[in-house]
Amino acid sequence: MADRDRDDEGRARNARPRDGLGRPLPYGTPGVERQPEGIVRTADAALREAQTLLNEGKPFHAHEVFEDAWKSGPDTERELWRGLAQLAVGITHAARGNLTGAASLLRRGADNITPFADAPPHDIDIAGLATWAHTLADGLPGRHDPPEAATIAPTLRARQ
Template sequence: MNSTPRDRDDDGRARSARPRDGLGRPLPYGEKGVERQPEGVVRTPDETLVEAQRLLDAGMPFHAHEVLEDAWKSGPEAERGLWRGLAQLAVGLTHAARGNATGGAALLARGAESIGPYVSAMPYGIDVAGLTRWAGALSDELRREGAVVPAADRAPRLRAGR
């Protein structure tokens, strides 16, 4: 049995207090990590997309995933598949950047499938067709080459023309 106490939040849920790097990997206690995204923040769809894009462009897809996950959990039921799929795309890029080609390809495919039903609506200007193409191309590359992907260089554009 592990005798190390687990970090807990104010509600008693397990929450790691370890610092994390830009790809969300835990660092040893006491090291300087990147600032974590607060959980449970309710943002407008526009605020969510702007913040997630900023984080993706900065090479921090794990942190973008946390922002998108908040929208998935707090948004209307009819949009949950959209936000869940966007979060999965960000996690897929996270795995690809960490060198986990198999996990990255799987999550990119799952994310593309989740956002697919929204392609004709383009909610909030989200480029669903472009994101689906991006995810397919990156997934194919990961399956074929299995290389580590630089997250910032391969970050998708969430909205068309932005």
């Protein structure tokens, strides 16, 4: 059995290239550069980077930015960042054609961010994102083809 890909700390990591939706590509195929893991960013930097990735049709990679924020941010915002990550994964599943899974993740993400609606942190458009997520989730079952990720990307902040 061949050795598994490992990072500098010896943890198993799949070094195969990936596309913008995080799907593995054959070794040697050019892929989308992966987001480094474990990066501590300010909330502003995380939101800007994630918005850029979403706009570029790379929701899987935006999810990794949100995941870093939820792991490194304050405990009081843990569910906010987790919910944002779930929204990004919902887009990923929709674009991959898993419309039922996408709808479920979009609703779960909206539910996780909604408690922050009364005092939205970091200028995040909580109400707008929750509405967007539910509207998209409600419309997915009737689709015949998966949407392009960039065409369904939300705007994260009320003021960009």
